[in-house]
Amino acid sequence: MQAPVVVLNTQSGERQFGRKAQISNITAAKTVADIIRSCLGPKAMLKMLLDPMGGIVLTNDGHAILREIEVSHPAAKSMIELSRTQDEEVGDGTTTVIILAGEILAQALPQLERNIHPVVIISAFKRALSDAISIIEEISEPVNINDDKAMYTLISSSIGTKFVARWSELMCNLALKAVRTVMFDQDTGRREVDVKRYARIEKIPGGEIEDSKVLDGVMLNKDITHPKMRRHIENPRVILLDCPLEYKKGESQTNIEVSKEEDWNRILQIEEEQVKQMCDAIIALKPDLVITEKGVSDLAQHFLLKHNITALRRVRKTDNNRIARAVGATIVNDVRSLQPSDVGTSCGLFDIEKIGDEYFTFLTKCKDPKACTILLRGPSKDILNEIERNLHDAMGVARNVVFHPRLCPGGGATEMCVSVGLERRAKAVEGVAQWPYRAVAEAMEVIPRTLIQNAGASPIRILTQLRAKHAAFWDSKEEQNGATNGDAAVSSAWGIDGDKGAVVDMHTYGVWEPMAVKLQSIKTAVESACLLLRVDDIVAAKQAKQAGGPIGGGGEEE
Known part of the structure; x- marks a missing residue:
């Protein structure tokens, strides 16, 4: 070649x-x-x-x-x-x-x-x-973002073309509630709506689609580390960690030779002392719940259980960030630097439920959660995946309007x-x-034409009607004869009814974006x-290794 x-x-x-x-x-x-x-x-x-x-x-x-x-x-x-x-x-x-x-x-x-x-x-x-x-x-x-009816109309136009159109009101409700939950006015005056990081969609097959809801808190696919720990705590004090509650071995002393039994006991004792020290730092703040992104050793579980503290381990970093926002806690990297202000107290209920074959942890009834979990139920995985894609679009629309409250x-x-x-x-x-x-x-014109074609109507006739309506609108603007934008005859909002393929006024039909x-x-x-x-040449680069030749070219070409 x-x-x-x-x-x-x-x-x-x-x-x-x-x-x-x-x-x-x-x-x-x-x-x-x-x-x-x-x-x-x-x-x-x-x-x-x-x-x-x-x-x-x-x-x-x-x-x-x-x-x-x-x-x-x-x-x-x-x-x-x-x-x-x-x-x-x-x-x-x-x-x-x-x-x-x-x-x-x-x-x-x-x-x-x-x-x-x-x-x-x-x-x-x-x-x-x-x-x-x-x-x-x-x-x-302009649109008022606090007006639920106007927002529902807007979001339903986004998901009206999708699979979930049958549950339009439910989906609009979920999307709007999720966006309002994660909406956060910063000190600088900017508004932050990070749907991607702080509104997680959890899909659990089984149940009805109508059972889907937005939790006022966070849900994790986790169970407690020890069977005797509490599974139901009201108003828990929560500590979030990003460090293991395990014995940390020295990096250089990987091999230890033990000749006496007392030495072996001493090694175990050092391990126990180190873990106890960690647990004591946690116990001093009297938490009810400890959640860590790393592991929790059996010994640490024992010490925590003695003080009636529930522990969850190996929680994902993204989930931990959401919990921190929801319960008002700070994620700590070292137990020795724990402060009373790091403890989260705004969670109303910690509960573990079994749904299907798996255990799920719920941290709900949060006072002012800046993060949430959208719990989706449905008959099968494929349907839930499609609902998730549609809900992502709906939340995107709600988020955009919060930033730019104008509609077309x-x-x-x-x-x-x-x-x-x-x-x-x-x-x-x-x-x-x-x-x-x-x-x-x-x-x-391709957008209205495609809408007409997909509805199975005649594109030429209906496009001509639509063009005439908009020509009248521009004529009225040019003449400035006092006709207003909202006047039905010369409105700029004439569009296509996607179901019938007919020309309709969007002020009455109610599809806005x-x-x-x-x-x-x-x-x-x-x-x-x-x-x-701007591209006027397409050039394929030569492969790094030619057949039979050294790397970097110089070999014979086929």
Whole structure:
């Protein structure tokens, strides 16, 4: 196999190769977008994914699908990375961003065929992006994050397209309660909502989905270390440790030769004294419960049991951090440095229950928990996994609104409004840049069109109706004839009913999305399209070890 040669001349042959690379990238991006295009909206189709171990995943979550797919084309890989970025940043809109990016690149292809230079296309795309952002900010509406009804409407629009739509109210309740629990106003005035670290989802197969709940505290899949320790403690004093309650052997004296029996007894005595010293430091603070991330020796259990102290060992670090937030304790690295202020006292109940075949520890009834566990019940593991994915999206939406309390109309209304708005503004763009600017406007229509197609309706007729509604809205804005944004005839909130594929006003239909998700989707899609258009050569690196030759090249090529 010959190593690829990069041609650095500027003859027509090399330019043709550059064009080939761009077309190849666009085709790969379109292919990825086509895979998950049918996963948008409430009538979305499911994908069945088979993993190498023979297990199956059934889902219509764009991010979950792309995470499982294996691709070799670098452009396709970067598209899959987009959905991961979107999921990390805002937790929702992963399908939208891929479809948008694929369509923007597809619309760039005719511009390349017109021999418009990629740099001109990119600058037009960037201009269209800044105009799109200003349009979205203009049509967004404020929301009161303390109004439960408004928040429920918002979260239900995120999970209305998912498997859990049947238990919409329950899931909205779980997501909202979890986000409000972990919401934390810092001294600096910033608000912290770390759902990933402090709201853990625990899935226990069995029971009804309706039995799922948000605990006002933390749950662990742990049992006590000694059978005689207490399993039920009200208002426990909790100490959290990050050190073992075991005899620590000296690092250099690994081998000890014992010739007399007294020496052996002395060794055991030293071990006992060291463990007793550790336990005494803990007992001095009169705790009811000791939780450590490391081990607890039998001897330490004996000393703790004598003073009626319950111990849990080998708790995960992430769980320990959640317990610390929930019960108001500080995790201590050395028992000798324990202070009375390190003891957590805000937990109301410590209880161990057996669910199915396993024991679970509950630390609940916390006074002001800044961490929580969402307990999910359901008939099977697969269903629980899908519910967890959907709940992650719902919590992402609730979290975004807490940070940016503004909403945009859903159902493709925002995209259509941006599309028609950009079409109007394109007249002011001079020169050939007008073509790629219009291309972004056309690409925005892909979201409402896909919603109509997935609902099984006629895209051309309904898109024309929708375009006319938004054209009327922009006409009224241009004329400034006193018509308001909320006026039904000229509202910017006309979108698609994903179930029937008809044109509806989102003010009455009630599908809204956080502005943060919309902005992130469009920014990510346009930026990634610009990035892929900049690529004019794909070069595979030579393998480090050629067949029969030494490492570092120099060997004969096949």
